[in-house]
Amino acid sequence: LGGREFLEHTRARGRRSQLVHDLMTLPLLDAPSSRDRTLHASGTSDVFTAPLGGRGFEDGGALVVVKRSKITCARDIERFEREASLLASLAHDCVVRPLGLIRSPPTYALVLPLHARGSLFRALHNSGAGLSLRSRASLVADACAAVAHLHERGVVHRDVKPDNYLLREDGAAVLTDFNAAERSDAVSGAITLHARPTGGFFKQYVVGTLPYMAPELITRGGASGAALDFEACDMYSLGITANEVLARAVPYSDALTETAQLHTILEARYNHDALVVAITSQQLRPALPPLEPSAEAPPPQLVALVQKLWSQGAAERPAAAEAAAAAAGALAAIDGQAAPPPQLPPRAEVAAATAFLDEAAAGPGGEGGEGGEGGE
Structure with missing residues (x-):
């Protein structure tokens, strides 16, 4: 996968190849596009929207949320891996389900569904x-x-x-x-x-x-x-x-x-x-x-x-x-x-x-x- 690993958490097994293809079209997230919008920024991560550019989307890609960790030391990577591991261990209708995981140093990010109605x-x-x-x-x-x-x-x-x-x-x-x-x-x-x-x-x-x-x-x-x-x-x-x-x-x-x-x-x-x-x-x-x-x-x-x-x-x-x-x-x-x-x-x-x-x-x-x- 070109240096990227993805954890797919959907029950629709038939969409696995489509999902991986769509996630692969995400940029390395260093230069947000005009469609990207910052949702939250903290000392540990940036959270913003980004489009999936996969086939089948006439509008140029469905929006997802990317939570990109700010990596300054080994402990930051450990924190990212811990959060990814915890999310992978959970499976409930009322707990967020990640769509994917990006490991492409220096980019470490979770790909999450967009909940447009907010908090x-x-x-x-x-x-x-x-x-x-x-x-x-x-x-x-x-x-x-x-x-x-x-x-x-x-x-x-x-x-x-x-x-x-x-x-x-x-x-x-x-x-x-x-x-x-x-x-x-x-x-x-x-x-x-x-x-x-x-x-x-x-x-x-x-x-x-x-x-x-x-x-x-x-x-x-x-x-x-x-x-x-x-x-x-x-x-x-x-x-x-x-x-x-x-x-x-x-x-x-x-x-x-x-x-x-x-x-x-x-x-x-x-x-x-x-x-x-x-x-x-x-x-x-x-x-x-x-x-x-x-x-x-x-x-x-x-x-x-x-x-x-x-x-x-x-x-x-x-x-x-x-x-x-x-x-x-x-x-x-x-x-x-x-x-x-x-x-x-x-x-x-x-x-x-x-x-x-x-x-x-x-x-x-x-x-x-x-x-x-x-x-x-």
Whole structure:
């Protein structure tokens, strides 16, 4: 293959030769074409769209997403190989499936499907999509199922959040961005805090995104010498994510802290350090969705699941398989109580509610969907 190796992850065996031919038409990715568009750039990789130039595409090639690693040392290659190996070990409807792998030094890249509807975060907060309770419950069920599959295969994600779930055309939520993922038996929790956890500390040493990070990961970080349970950390992140989907509110966006100054109580937004203290010491959590009886109020079992998932103690959180079963049961309960019965399957309802995002992505300045990488 001219120095390139490809890992093909499609069930359509008959398309193997066509897929390899199409991938071979990708440039070495050093000079993006006019059709290429950067979706995300970080210190470790560039993520952008690129056309497959294979035969049968009248428009010059179907768009895919290329995640090109930035290689500066041997550890960068190890990181790339680790992510590729983890993805190759997974096979689930709600986990991203790579189309190919490019090893052509100095280019190391994953070829991923394009999800033009973008991230779950975008659908919740930036699009105006009218997602019904049933649609949101379906997305929560997908999010739980993806994490359950990872843990079943001995993989921890370590950055579960709505930005890292993408919406597929059929309405499924697909977990992506495995840059921080590790084998459960290989990851270490030995992070020593020599001072209070400042913003700079998080950027340099701690994997994750603060509002979604488990309290024990923020504070102890293994300072006592005990390894952290990163599966339990994933479950906490999943709980914050599930509540964000149900409540349709960014975590802690409405949280206020009270400060006494000159005998006056002043209310203000939490800054980084204050939020760390509130989450870890005061057990602050995002606001739950409205619980008053209504057509849009989540069922009690789904709210109870969220509260279990974000429990302060890691041992109190349910395992991923249990959470996935509970979320699927809640979705079934919503369907069973609907009157009249729903006309569309849950995912089809999500797909119908978000179809306009495809058109928005195609327009000038549209997001286009992260296509597998929601925000490293």
